[in-house]
Amino acid sequence: xxxxxxxxxxxxxxxxxxxxxxxxTNGGGRGGRGGLLPRGRQMQKTFNNIKITILCxxxxxxxLRGTIxxxxxxxxxxxxxxxxIIEETNRILAEIRSDSDPTDLDEPQEGDMNPNATYVLGPxxxxxxxxxxxWLNQNPEFPSTVNGKARILLLTGSPPKPCDNPIGDHYLxxxxxxxxxxxxxxxxxxxxxxxHLDKELAGYWAKLPMIRRLMLSHPEVEWIWWMDSDALFxxxxxxxxxxxxxKHNLVIHGYPDxxxxxxxxxxxxxxxFLLRNCQWSLDLLDAWAPMGPKGPIRDEAGKxxxxxxxxxxxxxxxxxxALIYLLLSQKDTWMEKVFVENQxxxxxxxxxxxxxxxxxxxxxxxxLGDERWPFVTHFVGCKPCGSYADYAVERCLKSMERAFNFxxxxxxxxxxxxxxxxxxxxxxxxxxxxxTPLEFVDKFDIRRTQVETKPQN
Amino acid sequence: xxxxxxxxxxxxxxxxxxxxxxxxTNGGGRGGRGGLLPRGRQMQKTFNNIKITILCxxxxxxxLRGTIxxxxxxxxxxxxxxxxIIEETNRILAEIRSDSDPTDLDEPQEGDMNPNATYVLGPxxxxxxxxxxxWLNQNPEFPSTVNGKARILLLTGSPPKPCDNPIGDHYLxxxxxxxxxxxxxxxxxxxxxxxHLDKELAGYWAKLPMIRRLMLSHPEVEWIWWMDSDALFxxxxxxxxxxxxxKHNLVIHGYPDxxxxxxxxxxxxxxxFLLRNCQWSLDLLDAWAPMGPKGPIRDEAGKxxxxxxxxxxxxxxxxxxALIYLLLSQKDTWMEKVFVENQxxxxxxxxxxxxxxxxxxxxxxxxLGDERWPFVTHFVGCKPCGSYADYAVERCLKSMERAFNFxxxxxxxxxxxxxxxxxxxxxxxxxxxxxTPLEFVDKFDIRRTQVETKPQN
Numbered sequence: 001x002x003x004x005x006x007x008x009x010x011x012x013x014x015x016x017x018x019x020x021x022x023x024x025t026n027g028g029g030r031g032g033r034g035g036l037l038p039r040g041r042q043m044q045k046t047f048n049n050i051k052i053t054i055l056c057x058x059x060x061x062x063x064l065r066g067t068i069x070x071x072x073x074x075x076x077x078x079x080x081x082x083x084x085i086i087e088e089t090n091r092i093l094a095e096i097r098s099d100s101d102p103t104d105l106d107e108p109q110e111g112d113m114n115p116n117a118t119y120v121l122g123p124x125x126x127x128x129x130x131x132x133x134x135w136l137n138q139n140p141e142f143p144s145t146v147n148g149k150a151r152i153l154l155l156t157g158s159p160p161k162p163c164d165n166p167i168g169d170h171y172l173x174x175x176x177x178x179x180x181x182x183x184x185x186x187x188x189x190x191x192x193x194x195x196h197l198d199k200e201l202a203g204y205w206a207k208l209p210m211i212r213r214l215m216l217s218h219p220e221v222e223w224i225w226w227m228d229s230d231a232l233f234x235x236x237x238x239x240x241x242x243x244x245x246x247k248h249n250l251v252i253h254g255y256p257d258x259x260x261x262x263x264x265x266x267x268x269x270x271x272x273f274l275l276r277n278c279q280w281s282l283d284l285l286d287a288w289a290p291m292g293p294k295g296p297i298r299d300e301a302g303k304x305x306x307x308x309x310x311x312x313x314x315x316x317x318x319x320x321x322a323l324i325y326l327l328l329s330q331k332d333t334w335m336e337k338v339f340v341e342n343q344x345x346x347x348x349x350x351x352x353x354x355x356x357x358x359x360x361x362x363x364x365x366x367x368l369g370d371e372r373w374p375f376v377t378h379f380v381g382c383k384p385c386g387s388y389a390d391y392a393v394e395r396c397l398k399s400m401e402r403a404f405n406f407x408x409x410x411x412x413x414x415x416x417x418x419x420x421x422x423x424x425x426x427x428x429x430x431x432x433x434x435x436t437p438l439e440f441v442d443k444f445d446i447r448r449t450q451v452e453t454k455p456q457n
Numbered sequence: 458x459x460x461x462x463x464x465x466x467x468x469x470x471x472x473x474x475x476x477x478x479x480x481x482t483n484g485g486g487r488g489g490r491g492g493l494l495p496r497g498r499q500m501q502k503t504f505n506n507i508k509i510t511i512l513c514x515x516x517x518x519x520x521l522r523g524t525i526x527x528x529x530x531x532x533x534x535x536x537x538x539x540x541x542i543i544e545e546t547n548r549i550l551a552e553i554r555s556d557s558d559p560t561d562l563d564e565p566q567e568g569d570m571n572p573n574a575t576y577v578l579g580p581x582x583x584x585x586x587x588x589x590x591x592w593l594n595q596n597p598e599f600p601s602t603v604n605g606k607a608r609i610l611l612l613t614g615s616p617p618k619p620c621d622n623p624i625g626d627h628y629l630x631x632x633x634x635x636x637x638x639x640x641x642x643x644x645x646x647x648x649x650x651x652x653h654l655d656k657e658l659a660g661y662w663a664k665l666p667m668i669r670r671l672m673l674s675h676p677e678v679e680w681i682w683w684m685d686s687d688a689l690f691x692x693x694x695x696x697x698x699x700x701x702x703x704k705h706n707l708v709i710h711g712y713p714d715x716x717x718x719x720x721x722x723x724x725x726x727x728x729x730f731l732l733r734n735c736q737w738s739l740d741l742l743d744a745w746a747p748m749g750p751k752g753p754i755r756d757e758a759g760k761x762x763x764x765x766x767x768x769x770x771x772x773x774x775x776x777x778x779a780l781i782y783l784l785l786s787q788k789d790t791w792m793e794k795v796f797v798e799n800q801x802x803x804x805x806x807x808x809x810x811x812x813x814x815x816x817x818x819x820x821x822x823x824x825l826g827d828e829r830w831p832f833v834t835h836f837v838g839c840k841p842c843g844s845y846a847d848y849a850v851e852r853c854l855k856s857m858e859r860a861f862n863f864x865x866x867x868x869x870x871x872x873x874x875x876x877x878x879x880x881x882x883x884x885x886x887x888x889x890x891x892x893t894p895l896e897f898v899d900k901f902d903i904r905r906t907q908v909e910t911k912p913q914n
Contacts, residue, residue, distance in 0.1 A: 122890040135895050142904070158630070160882035166623030173615070173630050177649040180637070184648070189641050192634040194865075195884045197874065213872050216894035217902075408651075415670050417654065425617035427652045433579040437673035438592050445674075447599070 119200065119293045121212050121285055128279040132219045142220035146187055150222035150242050152274075154183055155207070155214060157193030158229045158385060167397065168385030174404045175229050181411045182233040185446050188225070204319050205292035207270075212285050215277045224281075228271040229385070231347065231378040232403045236410040237446055238344065238369035240274070248339040249276040250284065252323075253347035256340050263328060265305070265312035268340065269347040270320040271378045280337055287334075288326055291317040344369035350379045354399040357406045357422055366410050377403045398423065414444045576657065576750045578669050578742055585736040589676045599677035603644055607679035607699050609731075611640055612664070612671060614650030615686045615842060624854065625842030631861045632686050638868045639690040642903050645682070661776050662749035664727075669742050672734045681738075685728040686842070688804065688835040689860045693867040694903055695801065695826035697731070705796040706733040707741065710804035713797050720785060722762070722769035725797065726804040727777040728835045737794055744783055744791075748774040801826035807836045811856040814863045814879055823867050834860045855880065871901045 125131075136144055144151050156179060163169045176192060183190050196202055197209040211224050223242075245251050254268035275281045291301035301317035305325055312321055327334050345353075353374050360373050369375035382396035405419040412418055417427045431440070582588075593601055601608050613636060620626045633649060640647050653659055654666040668681050680699075702708050711725035732738045748758035758774035762782055769778055784791050802810075810831050817830050826832035839853035862876040869875055874884045888897070 123892045125892050125894075131893070131895055135898070162624055162627040166626070167619055169623070169626035169630055170619040173626055173633065174651070176630065176633055176637075177651060180633075180647050180649050184646050190637050191641070192637050194631070194634060194882070195869065195874065197872075197884070217871050217898055219895060219898060412652065414674050415654075417652065425651070427654070435580045435582050436588070437582075438588055438676060441592070441674055441676060 119290050119297070121198075121209055121289050124286070125216075125282055126279070128215075128282055132277065135219045139220070144220050144222045149187070151220055152188045152223045152225055152240070153214060153218060153221040154179065154188050154190050154225045154227060155193065155210060156190070156227045156229055157206075157210070160194045160196065163385035164387035165384060165393075171384045171397070171400055172229055174400070175232060178232045178404060178407055179227065181407070182236055185236060185411075186239060189221075200293040201289070202294055204270075205289075205298075208285055208289050208292065208319065211275060212282065215275075215281065219277070221277050223274045223276055225274045226270070226272065227376075228378065230380070230382055230400075231271050231376050232400070232407055233375070234348070234353075234377040234403055234407045235366050235369050235373050235375040236407055237367035238373075238375045240346075245274070245339050247337075249278055249280045249337040250274070250334075251339045251341055251346065253342060253345065254340045255342055259324065259328070259340065260331075263308065263310050263324075265309035265321050265324060268320065268324055268327075269349075269378070269380075270323060271380065272347045272376050274346075284326075284334065287330070288319070288323055291322040291325075292319070345371070345374040345376050347378050348374040348376050350377050350382070350399055350403070353377050354402050357402060361406075379403075401425075410446075414440070414446070416440065576747050576754070578655075578666055578746050581743070582673075582739055583736070585672075585739055589734065592676045596677070601677050601679045606644070608677060609645045609680045609682055609697070610648060610671060610675060610678040611636065611645050611682045611684060612648050612650065612667060613684045613686055614648075614663075614667070617651045617653065620842035621844035622841060622850075628841045628854070628857055629686055631857070632689060635689045635861060635864055636684065638864070639693055642693060642868075643696060646678075657750040658746070659751055661727075662746075662755075665742055665746050665749065665776065668732060669739065672732075672738065676734070678734050680731045680733055682731045683727070683729065684833075685835065687837070687839055687857075688728050688833050689857070689864055690832070691805070691810075691834040691860055691864045692823050692826050692830050692832040693864055694824035695830075695832045697803075702731070702796050704794075706735055706737045706794040707731070707791075708796045708798055708803065710799060710802065711797045712799055716781065716785065716797065717788075720765065720767050720781075722766035722778050722781060725777065725781055725784075726806075726835070726837070727780060728837065729804045729833050741783075741791065744787070745776070745780055748779040748782075749776070802828070802831040802833050804835050805831040805833050807834050807839070807856055807860070810834050811859050814859060818863075836860075858882075867903075871897070871903070873897065 136142070156176070158172045163172070179190060182188070191214060193206075193210050196206055197213060198206070201209055207226050211226060214221070214224050225240075240251075250273065252268050252270070252273040258264040259267035275284075290297075291305075292298060298316045301322070302315055305317055305321040306312045306314050308325055308328075309321055327338060353371075354377065364372040366373050379396060379400055381391050382393075382400065384393070384396060384400065402422040405422045405424065409418045412427060413430070416429060416431045416433070418430045420426045420428050434440075593599070613633070615629045620629070636647060639645070648671060650663075650667050653663055654670060655663070658666055664683050668683060671678070671681050697708075707730065709725050709727070709730040713724075715721040716724035732741075747754075748762075749755060755773045758779070759772055762774055762778040763769045763771050765782055765785075766778055784795060810828075811834065821829040823830050836853060836857055838848050839850075839857065841850070841853060841857065859879040862879045862881065866875045869884060870887070873886060873888045873890070875887045877883045877885050891897075
């Protein structure tokens with residue numbers, strides 16, 4: 001992460017409410033250890049290191065090729081070509097990671113905060129509801145409802161640079177494919193964010209400025225749905241029961257008793273929540289953000305949160321703890337408009353779910369969304385994109401592969417295919433092709449079952 | 458790719474019309490060199506190799522961490538944690554790549570072809586137009602037009618397993634983010650395919666069965682738009698001029714003179730084309746597919762194509778050459794319904810475009826789609842996901858980074874941000890926040906300019 005120095009385990013690619021271990025180092029090691037050396041020796045060191053890197057990378061790939069059938073070029077000339085590729089890849093990879101961008105200054109940018117003032121997300125907006133209402137009236141071609149359903153925009157994202165752990169990018173890809181499938185089938189738009197809008201709010205805090213930005217740029221959107229990159233839709237049929245939330249502005253998975261009785265730091269999970277596009281939400285974001293700025297502010301706030309919340313380890317302030325703290329300390333101000341949902345898994349903790357998929361397939365069916373067929377399986381603490389993780393990486397990767405294929409089977413069913421096993425990327429035919437394929441569309445198209453459940457227009 | 462043995466440079470992740478070099482080995486090295494050893498020694502070899510892999514992988518990461526500031530955990534205990542992660546990652550990575558799936562049989566699956574018969578994509582359908590018409594009449598809630606525009610489904614995809622070249626997955630991620638942005642802004646649905654529907658048609662032929670499958674499963678879709686994973690939308694404003702194609706069923710970028718006068722194997726490019734959902738298209742796919750089956754059929758067909766087409770190197774049959782051959786040898790049957798487009802870059806060869814982005818920004822504006830502001834920039838021959846490439850990998854990666862950011866700037870403009878440079882993943886503010894953000898929406902929302910250009914309904 002070079003200059004922005006935010007530790008890998010504090011990126012959006014991890015869960016909003018990860019369970020940090022004691023190996024956490026608060027914002028330490030900016031620019032890596034090399035950053036402490038004088039420029040000249042730094043360069044020297046860099047080049048020596050890159051040489052070693054290239055060698056090791058090359059050997060690694062060669063061995064992998066021989067071992068797992070990756071390679072197809074057997075000749076020595078091909079090996080030379082391959083070596084060439086490895087060397088160049090390592091170089092460009094290093095360059096991209098190292099932020100060596102001439103136009104990339106460390107001087108404060110426009111809009112950066114003044115460290116003495118309380119942090120704000122932007123100029124205070126007080127009349128958003130009326131501004132938005134006027135705009136909607138003036139722009140009937142952008143209604144806030146689609147087919148009678150409130151317009152939802154799903155926001156997810158990952159760091160702008162390659163993962164420290166290379167396989168992380170592969171699971172980010174599978175995660176977005178899973179979201180594309182769910183959102184296509186349910187008429188939900190997606191914004192995939194790879195930018196840090198505000199360097200002060202790097203890591204898991206980055207969602208706040210982006211949510212605000214989307215509300216102000218997409219007045220036609222009624223709900224912004226934040227979802228972590230390590231959360232997968234595992235019930236492709238399930239639909240958010242929006243009617244239930246008509247009188248609420250924030251919908252988040254959690255347990256009232258854990259929240260109010262125990263003040264637990266995991267009473268709510270910010271890995272997947274819906275926020276209505278309205279003035280109340282802008283106010284909530286303004287009240288939520290001040291603990292976010294990187295460095296001393298975030299570190300000090302972390303101590304307050306650890307002292308106040310049950311079970312919270314000592315580490316810098318995270319967005320989840322900050323929200324729980326806000327809702328507890330200003331209950332009367334906010335809770336009336338907060339819907340704490342636990343009738344279905346808007347967020348579902350992966351442990352205890354991923355090992356039960358076979359049982360679910362045997363006993364139940366998609367569309368339930370709860371423990372019988374979880375709507376969302378969230379890999380809290382796995383952080384496949386980071387160089388740090390709470391859980392055994394092997395267990396995480398296997399479980400994510402299982403969750404992806406469990407969901408993908410529900411999508412492939414329409415096309416007549418399914419995975420050969422929950423751990424297999426390969427698929428098999430589950431029914432024969434016919435000359436009257438539309439019978440299967442009528443039978444298996446998920447959107448038709450939805451349409452049938454709602455009044456025809 | 459283990460058992461399916463399709464060489465890396467023949468995957469969909471590469472361009473439909475890549476320019477292979479003489480290092481191509483026709484379908485050789487199935488399952489890697491290890492595949493020739495007896496099972497016992499194979500296992501032995503595998504474990505030894507994995508040990509070496511782990512060591513090298515570990516050293517590589519350690520060095521990388523020290524060099525490019527990836528690492529944030531400085532302590533030796535953290536190093537131990539890190540080593541643990543690397544080891545486990547390499548193990549699971551190897552496992553996922555190695556197809557070692559108990560349920561994964563090599564016995565012929567349902568629907569596999571009979572090697573003696575001519576290959577077919579599925580049971581012959583002859584009355585698709587009437588079947589589809591009846592269905593559309595019976596399902597008014599799924600119209601084939603949206604806001605007066607024909608419904609388009611964009612199909613893209615990548616191999617089911619991690620890339621041989623780890624950074625490849627990062628560029629697949631950026632590529633799908635780019636497609637999500639364009640398709641959200643233009644009301645186009647996306648299907649991201651990670652499955653090989655038909656093991657006979659692996660590699661660049663995989664698009665054929667998937668396109669057919671989507672036509673039969675999505676009767677409400679009027680156009681299926683195939684786009685390679687290494688092609689990026691670089692003009693986010695440009696819209697496909699569908700009205701121009703009312704009398705055509707296949708829209709593909711190319712040059713009639715190269716096609717008919719020179720019989721050039723690059724006269725058309727199958728990296729980005731539109732196919733209408735109709736009987737004609739099903740017939741075309743049936744006529745197009747027979748050269749595709751892996752092994753002797755594809756190899757022999759390659760010789761025919763190389764003999765027939767100008768400039769084609771000797772290698773197995775590819776989908777692009779096969780289409781050109783079909784349209785040339787059966788011109789009267791097909792060409793009447795084929796629109797060879799070159800008024801804008803439905804496919805734009807990256808060389809000669811990526812180095813001119815600064816000039817374009819200076820002189821022109823998005824929405825033109827041609828050489829002044831290319832609609833699509835296609836990284837033919839780069840194959841970032843494969844272990845093989847025609848071009849210097851460094852040049853490819855830098856160029857793809859530039860193309861992605863060039864396009865991303867057009868998306869970020871609405872939000873008031875832009876990249877610090879075409880090679881920088883970091884962004885900067887391009888205008889100050891205001892308390893009346895909707896003025897910017899009216900000014901910068903791409904969709905509004907579209908709406909204004911078409912009659913209000």
